[in-house]
Amino acid sequence: MSGFGNRFTSWLKKQNAGLFFSILFILFSIFFLIVSFDYPYSTKFGIGPGFFPRWVSILAILVGVFYLISSVTKDKFIFGETFPDKQALKSVALVVIGIAVFILIANTTGFVIASSLLLFSIFIRQYNWWQSILLAIVVTVICFLIFKKGFSVPLPVNPWGF
């Protein structure tokens, strides 16, 4: 992280998160409006499947515009004040990445390994390494037994069956 990275962070901290979100919301609604033209507005039997989506997305865009206006004039949610500090955000991001990795690998490695890795990555920041390994494996195995054996949920497994 160079000077640019720091400058970006301090720039971001002063930005209005509500404004960003309202723009995202409006874009999301516009996208829904555009797609709604793929569905007929009316058919020979009457109102078609395009009617409801069309009006809902038009109203959503309107609401989004009001939200945008209120987020710059009334309730400002500045990034730096709304979201926690870098350290806390980093721990949140690590969990998100951990879950994403779990989804990517679970079908290959099986539930037990994927879940142990995810738990270990969280525990290691609070416990020492052997406690983390132990906790990760114990929690995983208990969950595995309850769901796989107890509720017969077909959890993803590797060729060795776990």
Place this chain on the structure above:
Amino acid sequence: MLESVMSLMEGFSVAISPMNILYCFIGCFVGMLVGVLPGIGPTEATALLIPLTFGMEPVSAIIMLAGIYYGGMYGGTITSVLINTPGEAASVITCLDGYPLAKQGRAGVALKVAAVGSFVGGLISIIGLALIAPPLAEFALRFGPTEMFALLVFGMSMVVGLMGKSLVRGLVAVFIGLLLALVGMDPVSGRIRYAFGVNQLVSGLDLVTICMGLFGLSEILVGMENLYIHNKTSSVNSSRLEKGEMRPTVMSIIRGSFLGFFMGLIPGTSSAIPALISYSMEKRLSKHPEKFGKGAVEGVAGPETANNSYVGGAMIPLFTLGIPCSPTIAILMGAFMMHGLTPGPTLFIESPIVVWGTIASMFIGNVILLIMNWPLAGAWAKVANIPNKLLYPVVLIIAMLGAYTVSNSLFEIGVMLVFGIIGYVLKKLEIPMAPIVLVYVLSEMIERSLLQSLKINKGFSGLYSSPIALGFLIAAVLILVLSLYAEFRNKKTDFLNDSDG
């Protein structure tokens, strides 16, 4: 009246079967557990257990899931009193006087009063439910699509008007729900919309997964910000009411029961609201208002009673109109639909066993909870001592497993992750999440009733030619205007949050 009693007796014959008592117990137990544990509440727990009820009889499934709902109300009290941390939103108020009582070594009094109050409130509201629901359902049977649409608009405006601090942000939530609900099969023509060729989207996004993400995972992510926080518990000892405390306590329980019940009838309120109103009411009526905040027993009894009797009231719109009043009830409604039941006026005619069995089981559940709470409060408090750094990762894995079981695919965990991140951002931006879920559940009915009404009346004329529909629509506009007015006068309080209940 007599009919209700007869039907209730029939309900008891269903609820009293050993299997259903067991499911009722499991529901209450899980409810207590998640009520005690911070970070996971009845909403997530109900969502989590739905997939596991697929193989069960509908009535058993509903009995268990309802148990989680009212069980959670009991559980939240314990942590409020003993560690000054509400286990769920409805118990925030209980901290005000419950914790001071605990510091004076009178935690036992607070817990006992709360348990008894909850029990009385629960009973009174179930009786109310049994008496009011059938005639209301009969009235609602007369509703055509036009009236139904107007009612739904009215319900939504209540949700937006009452929840959260800003009307605009509430509306944003409503439209997020409406847009998301468009994904999947169109309820009228059967056409697949917004699936973009993805197989898993053909049947729409799953309500359970969305809830787990928005409410469960987002809460876990917030918890991950500070994992090192550790709670300390006060011990439970003296449990005797002092002289002169008896009368105000009993009165506050009675007042709380009725207040909570009627608040439950109003869509869009959360269980935290009757608790808050009860607290301020008791303070105003008290001869010693100065004691409030320093350990007034009525300050615990009233709100705790109110949030429990709220539950019975909140079931009424679900059973009679098919409108959920809170996120948990919305999930419960999802459970009804997954088991092939349609909540609404026809429910009493088509599946009386389920309705009356569930109502009867709520009596049994309240007795179970009274037993679990009164003598065993100390044991429950120990559960709350689990440190966050251990609790949150475990809850995370359980939530992921819960999402997985929805369709036995990792895709659902991915959907939950996306909604977890969305929920995290929405929390920070103070956009209420309850409307998203409520509207999501209702949207199919909204679209169908609107389209049918337009078709029958050849246009919008039905909406103003039917007096019932017109009444609902006028009421809806009034609520929105009033809420906007209150917002500009800064009269809205922070307590109207939606986190739970």
